[in-house]
Amino acid sequence: MIKTPSLREHIPKTFADIPETTAYEAGYLVTKNAGWRNVRPVIDKDKCIGCLQCYLYCPEGVIAKDGGKVKIDYDFCKGCGICKKMCKPDAIRMEAEKH
Numbered sequence: 001m002i003k004t005p006s007l008r009e010h011i012p013k014t015f016a017d018i019p020e021t022t023a024y025e026a027g028y029l030v031t032k033n034a035g036w037r038n039v040r041p042v043i044d045k046d047k048c049i050g051c052l053q054c055y056l057y058c059p060e061g062v063i064a065k066d067g068g069k070v071k072i073d074y075d076f077c078k079g080c081g082i083c084k085k086m087c088k089p090d091a092i093r094m095e096a097e098k099h
């Protein structure tokens with residue numbers, strides 16, 4: 001009989017166990033699709049505590065781990081602001097796009 005691993009075995013135990021991003025690497029989508037965005041999230045790296053809430057809740061999967069903090073792929077961010085809402089330390093601000 002095949003032994004099925006328990007769910008507990010899949011729970012990350014350290015920051016390093018969590019995948020770099022929640023989506024495929026940039027380049028998998030062939031067309032940049034953020035040209036219509038009118039505000040963009042900007043991360044204050046000094047305030048960021050690396051809790052990954054923005055990473056987990058971004059509906060586009062465009063936030064990636066970056067040396068204990070996070071970074072945003074602006075080629076695919078749609079500017080919805082969910083990451084800002086989820087950031088308890090208030091490390092994300094929304095800035096107007098300068099087209």
Ligand code: SF4
Nearest residue numbers: 058077078080081083
């Ligand atoms: S603004 Fe929306 S799409 Fe862009 S990084 Fe934040 S949650 Fe993701």
Ligand code: SF4
Nearest residue numbers: 048049051052054087
């Ligand atoms: S939610 Fe805020 S503090 Fe947490 S990783 Fe994202 S930017 Fe950093």
